[in-house]
Amino acid sequence: MTGPHPPRVLVVGAGIVGLALAWRLLRGGASVTVVDAEPPGEGGASFGNAGAISASSVAPLAMPGLLRQVPRMLLDRAAPLHVPPAYWWRAAPWLARFVAAARPAAVSRATAALDQLLHLATEQHHALAQEIGAPELLRAHGQLYIYRDAAQLAKDTPAWEIRRRHGARLEKLDRTGITALEPAIGEAYQLGMFLPDHTHCASPLRYARRLAEAFGQAGGTILRDRITALATSDGRISGAQGEAALHQAEVVVLAAGAWSARLAAPLGYRIPLETQRGYHVDLPDAGVTLTRPVIPADRKVFITPMEGALRVAGTVEFGGLGRPRDAARAELLYGDLAAVFPDAKVTRASDFWMGHRPCLPDSVPVIGPAQRVPGLWFAFGHGHLGLTGSAPTAELLAPAILGRPANQDLAPYAAERFAGA
Incomplete structure (x- = not known):
């Protein structure tokens, strides 16, 4: 894409992944337009995620230890994982792939791919926040995982060992160590694992909005339109059809989160992308300080x-x-808060948030060129790590789109790794 004029790139999706990539492409010399039905950062999962930037989260969700817990969780409506009975048949093929992804060889492949993508995530996010004039959004105070007892901690040992082998700095804490960091945590939690090098974002929405503002100020374009189809001409990508207009481009990047697979399907891609719907409640006056x-x-x-x-x-x-959000799922979060912080003021908020995490069975996002359709690129499927993976995805993919040398292999993230894709 290094012709006499900058390539015209259309990024479909104004979530944090699409915005970070659009910013990096613009800085690299491309002419970039972002299109989304929602304002920047307000669709998908970018608005309401937990704010964690977790560079060491390289263990996939499909781990043998977790799989042993899944049947019990599926039958318990109050469990962290829930499949409504009416959705069982729709979810079954994805869950079967998820079980297969827990085999040792598959776990090793996924871990290597996630490590390659995420190992510099903290530094890349700090650089991005500095570039867009919002460094105060990132708080470098680490993350604290807490456990009731040694038996509970032992269940997560394989995942912690994977993190350790890939360079994570871990500190095992007793009760005294926990309260030294967060005094309000209840007595029920006796052990902790602290990741001192992790960071969090104090407002994922403001991060996305500031990124969009900086992108616009630097010459990028953001359009509001609901994309209904990807457009091709003579076998290559030519743009995207929206409800309001046809948006022409020489390069199209599909970064539409949980909606991406349905847009790729008419071009012959059968990508097992499932939305794992997440919820949050915000308490302005919880009475505890973290x-x-x-x-x-x-x-x-x-x-x-x-x-x-x-x-x-x-x-x-x-x-x-399309399924309506479930207030009962949000209600569970108040019980979670009370269990951890017995002194918290658990006042019900007037509303709650639900968003769509775009999840693939092996936890590895789809990043790279669509081999069947020249000019089309994929950047979706980051699951629970969308915020973490956004800046790294931009750093990985932008040089490839711009036709510049890259020192990382995109093959582990290819859509074609899925049978039938």
Whole structure:
């Protein structure tokens, strides 16, 4: 793409992944337009995620230890993982692939791919926040995982060992160590694992908005339109059809999160992308002060200090893109907060948030060229690591789109790794 004029690039999706990539492409000399039905950062999962930037999260979700817990969780409506009965048949093929992804060889491949993508995530995010004039959004205070007892911690040992082997700095804490960091954590939690090098974002929405503002100020274009199809001409990509207009481009990047697979399907791609719907509640006056994200292992939630509120975010609910959000899932989060912080003021908020995490069975996003359709590139499927993976994806993919040498292999992230894709 290094012709006499800058390539015209259309990025479909104004979530944090699409925005970070659009910014890096613009800085690299491309003419870039971003199109989305929602304002920047307000669709998908970018608005309401837990804010964690977790460079060492290289263990895939499909691990043998977790799989042993899945049947019980599926039958318990209050469990962190829930599949409504009406969605069982739709979820079954994805869950079967998820089980297959827990085989040792598959776990090793996924871990290597995630490590290659994420190992510089912290530094890349700090650089990005500095570039767009919002360094104060990133808080470098680490992340704290807490456990009730040694037996509970032992269940996560394989994942912690994977992190350690890939360079994560871990500190095992007793009760005294936990309270030295976060005094308000309840007595029930006796052990902790602290990741001192991790960072969190105090407002994922403001991060996305500031990125969009900087992109516009630097000459990029953001359009509001709902893309209904990708357009081709003579076998290569030519743009994207929206409800309002046809958006022409020489290069199209599909970064539409959980909506990406349905847009790729007419071009012959059968990508097993599922939305794992996540919820959050924000409590402006919780009565406890936190410095860093706290993650109770038995509750599977993140409790994060945000700008102006304490955010409790989590749960995994299968239900597709059209099913209404479930207030009962959000209600569980108040119980999670009370279990960890007995002195918190658990006042019900007037509303709650639900967003769509775009998840693939092996936890590895789809990043790279669409081999069947010249000019089309993929950047989606980051699952629970969309915020973490956004800046690294931009650094990995932008040089390739611009036709410049890259020192990383895109093959582990190819869409074609899925049978039938």
